[in-house]
Amino acid sequence: MNDTLVGVVVGHGAVAEALVGAAEEISGIRGALIAVSNTGAGREALEERVVAAVAGRRAVVFVDLPSGSCLFAALHGLPARDHVRVVTGVNLVMLLDFLFHREEEIAAAARRAAEAGARSISER
Amino acid sequence: MPIVLCRVDDRLVHGQVVVGWGRPLDLQRIVLVDDEVRASPWEQELYRMAAPPGMTVEFASAAEAAPQLAAWEAGKERVLVLVGTIALASDLERRAPGRLRRLNLGGIHAGPGRRERLRYLYLSDEELTMLRGLARVGLQISAQDLPTSRPVPLSDLE
Numbered sequence: 327m328n329d330t331l332v333g334v335v336v337g338h339g340a341v342a343e344a345l346v347g348a349a350e351e352i353s354g355i356r357g358a359l360i361a362v363s364n365t366g367a368g369r370e371a372l373e374e375r376v377v378a379a380v381a382g383r384r385a386v387v388f389v390d391l392p393s394g395s396c397l398f399a400a401l402h403g404l405p406a407r408d409h410v411r412v413v414t415g416v417n418l419v420m421l422l423d424f425l426f427h428r429e430e431e432i433a434a435a436a437r438r439a440a441e442a443g444a445r446s447i448s449e450r
Numbered sequence: 451m452p453i454v455l456c457r458v459d460d461r462l463v464h465g466q467v468v469v470g471w472g473r474p475l476d477l478q479r480i481v482l483v484d485d486e487v488r489a490s491p492w493e494q495e496l497y498r499m500a501a502p503p504g505m506t507v508e509f510a511s512a513a514e515a516a517p518q519l520a521a522w523e524a525g526k527e528r529v530l531v532l533v534g535t536i537a538l539a540s541d542l543e544r545r546a547p548g549r550l551r552r553l554n555l556g557g558i559h560a561g562p563g564r565r566e567r568l569r570y571l572y573l574s575d576e577e578l579t580m581l582r583g584l585a586r587v588g589l590q591i592s593a594q595d596l597p598t599s600r601p602v603p604l605s606d607l608e
Contacts, residue, residue: 338465368460368559369534393500395464401496 337390373403388416411436419446459556516545555593
């Protein structure tokens with residue numbers, strides 16, 4: 327089993343696809359992030375999409391909103407917490423940090439990505 | 451204040467409900483009628499997280515909700531009654547005849563036997579039959595995912 331983490335980005339509409347595309351464009355790292363949209367999916371179908379994207383691998387799942395259908399799909403569809411961590415409020419800074427720290431232990435990678443994303447928010 | 455909306459939405463408590471409808475309707479309480487969620491405290495916690503401050507999310511089984519419909523209708527709070535399936539809406543009507551007056555079809559996604567009627571609404575023939583039955587006993591039924599969308603009457607979903 328490959329120990330490198332994968333990132334699964336789950337979002338409303340085209341949010342996940344756009345963020346993944348932008349992160350790949352900036353980093354030059356392709357294939358490490360998988361986009362999942364909730365478009366056209368009920369609860370069960372969205373859960374199935376998330377579970378299929380993780381595919382049993384060690385994964386950090388990034389969700390756009392801190393609640394709602396996308397978070398529910400991640401937490402309900404992936405109850406085993408040993409190989410999956412869920413981070414909410416995904417943004418581009420968060421994904422870029424993750425892309426360059428995919429060799430780290432999963433909880434540490436998820437935590438540092440979340441902190442990087444949070445630090446990027448400011449008001450001037 | 452009466453029940454301001456009774457909605458069928460298979461994503462249950464999510465953004466369209468709490469933001470899209472919650473703000474313009476000034477909702478104070480969402481009652482999620484779902485036997486499975488009623489029995490699962492951790493799922494309830496997830497759905498509570500979706501609601502903004504000032505909006506309560508309450509959970510009830512169909513059997514618990516039916517006798518309370520009259521009280522919610524007569525209460526002071528602005529209530530949205532939310533179910534995940536047309537079968538459950540039909541069950542509520544059977545348990546408490548005449549208590550539901552309008553039914554909003556907000557989001558039912560693709561599934562076995564279902565055909566696309568609108569971008570956000572897939573219905574099987576069986577579900578359409580249930581809806582016709584509800585219309586016959588007096589419910590006004592329309593599909594509308596968001597308040598800014600055009601309501602589509604049941605007759606246009608055939």
